[in-house]
Amino acid sequence: MSTTIAETAKITETAIGQFAISGVLNRSTLNEFWPKSVSVLKQANIEAQEVVISLADVEHADTAALAWLLNLVRDAKQQKFSFQLKNVPQTLINLAKISDVDGFLPLQ
Numbered sequence: 001m002s003t004t005i006a007e008t009a010k011i012t013e014t015a016i017g018q019f020a021i022s023g024v025l026n027r028s029t030l031n032e033f034w035p036k037s038v039s040v041l042k043q044a045n046i047e048a049q050e051v052v053i054s055l056a057d058v059e060h061a062d063t064a065a066l067a068w069l070l071n072l073v074r075d076a077k078q079q080k081f082s083f084q085l086k087n088v089p090q091t092l093i094n095l096a097k098i099s100d101v102d103g104f105l106p107l108q
Helices: 027-047 063-079 090-098
Strands: 009-015 018-025 051-061 083-086
Touching (some): 009 027, 018 027
Parallel strands (some): 051 083
16 A cells, blocks of 8 residues: 655745745646745735745755746845745755856855
């Protein structure tokens, strides 16, 4: 008997301006997660000067997650809000280094 675990990604506000991303960040989950996350973070930036996003509870991240982060950086600049990332999974940092885009990520 095998058990299938549903792949989902979730953003949770843990305090004003503090967010936790959890679950799986891949091409299957990001189609739904991406627009929700941008909306939530943009709204939070109105209420808090600095937004901090923790990725400590991310179970799996692939190149789609890296694309999401890079686009989040772009969207944040366009929408005139900023954020910092903390507890970024090493696999995601490695993907960013291999792609030579690690300097674009606002790591805390």
